[in-house]
Amino acid sequence: MKNSVRNVYLFPYILWIALCVVAPIALIVYDSFFDIEGHWTLENYEKFFTPVYLKMTLSSFWYAFLITLFSLIIAYPTAYLLTKTKHKQLWLLMIILPTWVNLLLKVYAFLGIFGTFGLANAVLNAVGIGTKQILFTDFSFVFVSVYIFIPFMVLPIFNALEELNPSLVDAARDLGASAWTTFRRVVFPLTLDGVKAGCQAVFIPALSLFMITRLIAGNRVITLGTAIEEHFLVTQDWGMGATIAVFLIMIMAFVVVLTGNRR
């Protein structure tokens, strides 16, 4: 009797998994074998391995790598310093608060800041460098993306640092390790799980966010996400879009496995 009651919970949940997780991914794989006229074909995969698409995949990887790297470089010290402050939970909340502002609005703000007469150029003028074209360059794309992702990188690293037992740091210092050695040999390895979680939370979306590239980078930067959006919503070539999506899913699975194995 008990089991039947428990199956009452299991049934709707498994139905959700089947309909919303398994079916959509199966359909993406299925669609990737059809061309634009609806004929069964392997052409999409052949096309993916042509230089055009491979180059796009590589550059998408390169940008995602840069974005993850810069987010990490900025976020790690931030998280570290946050754990040393008084009222650290409040400051952490202040870091997270901007993520609740709609992403598009933040991107839109940069249209103004990076514009020809915007804040960034005003600063550059004041310093004496003069007006530069900032909008619609790859610099602006990387900058805005890093800006968007910093909180997602800070949060897991902050949590990992909070879990770190401070007596380990004291022990290392007592045994004569310098501050840098302590960081390199004790603190960083012990917070690696947080770093991995952060990298996962940044790298995968960085491959696929198409609205930032569209609004900030013009059409200069094309990521996997932009390509998928273009094939599905502009050229209506769902087969090719699905093929790129299949590769994005594989990359995603790979990244999850690579950054996974957390305790």
Added chain:
Amino acid sequence: MRRMKWGNVYLIFVFIILYTPIFYLLFYSFNSGGTMHHFQGFTLEWYKEVFHDTRLLIIVLNTLIVALLSALISTVLGVIGALAIYYVKSRQVKNTLLTFNNVLIVSPDVIIGASFLILFTIAGIKLGFVSVLLSHIAFSVPIVVLMVLPKLQEMSPTWIDAARDLGANEWHILTRIVLPFITPGIFAGFFMALTYSLDDFAVTFFVTGNGFSTLSVEIYSRARQGISLSINALSALLFLLTIVLVAGYYWISQKGSRLYGMWKK
């Protein structure tokens, strides 16, 4: 001592970077000049424009309805899912369910959007309110599960045994013991689902079709046409709403933990 000072400078710098775009938007929402540079004079014209824009107000209403409905339904489904995972005995099955649960959380929005677009087209669901609502429910469920499950695991299983020994049936166990205990988790899940739905752009963009629009999609299509200060005014209003929501969430989670603290005593 010196170190700490440089540390503070760094933190202040990060905070300035994080908040500059937001306050930049808010500041120019009062600019009578109509651009996001060169502040000419103070005006509330753009706010007036927002409140007179019926189309925009309908879109705001749509967004709120979708967010509330999807958060409500996905909270119910998510609680059921968390209970399902909690009650499964086999470790392997549990982990498999959790893996499937997390697929939608790590999946990039484009993948979710594209796959749901295919799904709705094949299922014959017309793109519009229903498709947006369904996709929002779909991606909110796993978040609710993850918020509720830790609360369930905190609960001592002996309570359930005790209740059963005292003659409670499954329904009583659920409504009198389990649900009251996990209420803070349920509220947290509901709020997360609400914010995810309000915030979502990419998934909605794929499955929205022509007639129906949510706020994010509308902001995107307006921003693509260039700068219009009514977006700034709108963002100021949304920022206020966000602060209220965050304060509400904070209050509920504080209250939840206090209730829980009392419970433990």
